[in-house]
Each structure stands twice: as structure tokens, then as C-alpha cells.
Amino acid sequence: MSGSHDHTHSHDHHHDDERWKHDGVRVIPGNQLDPNVPSTAGMDRKAAINFARVGAQKLWAGTVSIKPDAKTGAHHHGHLESIIYVVKGKARMRWGEKLQFTAEAGPGDFIFVPPYVPHQEINASRDEVLECVLVRSDGEAVAINLDIEPVEKPETVLWVDPVHRHPDEKK
Known part of the structure; x- marks a missing residue:
């Protein structure tokens, strides 16, 4: 890069330092995540980063622990992109119009779910x-729940939170 940059600033540094x-x-801290997130039997979700906790405008991040054999119903998240990092x-994951595609992920793996992709999350x-x-x-x-005939039927334990609503719940 060429050229010079003027690094002189004409604002109050003391005010900026406080802000x-x-x-x-x-x-x-991991032991201070917010457990006040709607959940159901079989899962434990906690919020770490969201608007209420830190003022995040464009992200939500947290943890989820899912009991063995638990599954969601078929759904998609509209325009949202999701990333899942498997810790343990x-x-x-099943996806597609009939959830006909499948992939598995283990510790250290990342899963990317693009916008509008019908999918089902499963503890394998x-x-x-x-x-x-x-x-x-x-x-x-x-979350948009989909009335499709999945390859693998969901169990009675559903992941229910503000994004994964119970199918009987009114909006």
C-alpha cells in the first residue's frame, strides 16, 4: 500500500475509553450461560450470545445437549444460516424434500445448514x-415446520425452543 494516512483524531479519547x-x-463464561430458553424433555439448550445478553444484532449462539435417540421434526429456518459444531x-442430519439425504458428524466436525433447506437433526x-x-x-x-413424510420418523421427543416450536403450539 502506498500513500499516507492521517491518524490524528479530533474526538475525546476519555469518552471513547469509557464507551x-x-x-x-x-x-x-461457560458456567454463566442462560438456561431460560424454552426447552423440552430430552434437550438442554442455553444461550450464550443474543440481543438480550450482549446486544448482538446479527447472531445467536449457544449450546445444546440432546439425549440419546432424540430427533426434531422436519423443518427449515427460512433465510437463516445455521452452524452446528459437535463437541461430543x-x-x-437428514435433509431434502423427503429427508432422503443423510450425513453424520462427530466431535470436532462442523455442520452448515443453508437457508430454506428442509432438514431433521438427530442424535445418532x-x-x-x-x-x-x-x-x-x-x-x-x-422455524417453519414441514408436513412431509420423512425417511426416518421423529420420536415423540422434539427439540422445542423459540426456533423449533412444538407442532401443536399456536404462533
Whole structure:
């Protein structure tokens, strides 16, 4: 790069120091995640990063522990992108118009779910808890339950939270 840059600033550094002290980087200790997230039997979801906790405008991040054999129903998240990082256990993802495609992920693997893709999340283990970190591209809760005939029927235990609503719940 060529050219010179003027690094002189004409604003009050003392004021900026105070603002950044409180509005800068935030560390959310793992033992201080917010358990006040709608859940159901078979899962334990906790919020780490969202608007309410840190003022995040474009992201939601948290953890989820899913009991063995638990599954969601078929759904998609509209315009949102989702990333799932598997910490422990084995995740099985099904996707497609009839959930005919499948892939599995283990510890250290990342799963990317693009916008509008019909999918189903499954704990592929019958005896081990699945522990994941979940990140979404918006704090907005978007989930569209789909009435399709999946290859693998969901169990009676559904993942229910602001994004994965119970099928009987009114909006």
C-alpha cells in the first residue's frame, strides 16, 4: 500500500475509553450461560450470545445437549444460516424434500445448514448424549415446520425452543 494516512483524531479519547470499556469485547463464561430458553424433555439448550445478553444484532449462539435417540421434526429456518459444531457424541442430519439425504458428524466436525433447506437433526447414538454449539445468522427465531413424510420418523421427543416450536403450539 502506498500513500499516507492521517491518524490524528479530533474526538475525546476519555469518552471513547469509557464507551469501549463497557461496549467492547464481552466474555461469557461457560458456567454463566442462560438456561431460560424454552426447552423440552430430552434437550438442554442455553444461550450464550443474543440481543438480550450482549446486544448482538446479527447472531445467536449457544449450546445444546440432546439425549440419546432424540430427533426434531422436519423443518427449515427460512433465510437463516445455521452452524452446528459437535463437541461430543454423534449427530445425524437428514435433509431434502423427503429427508432422503443423510450425513453424520462427530466431535470436532462442523455442520452448515443453508437457508430454506428442509432438514431433521438427530442424535445418532442410542446411549450417548450429543453436545453441540449452535450459531445462527440472526437472533430472530425462524422455524417453519414441514408436513412431509420423512425417511426416518421423529420420536415423540422434539427439540422445542423459540426456533423449533412444538407442532401443536399456536404462533
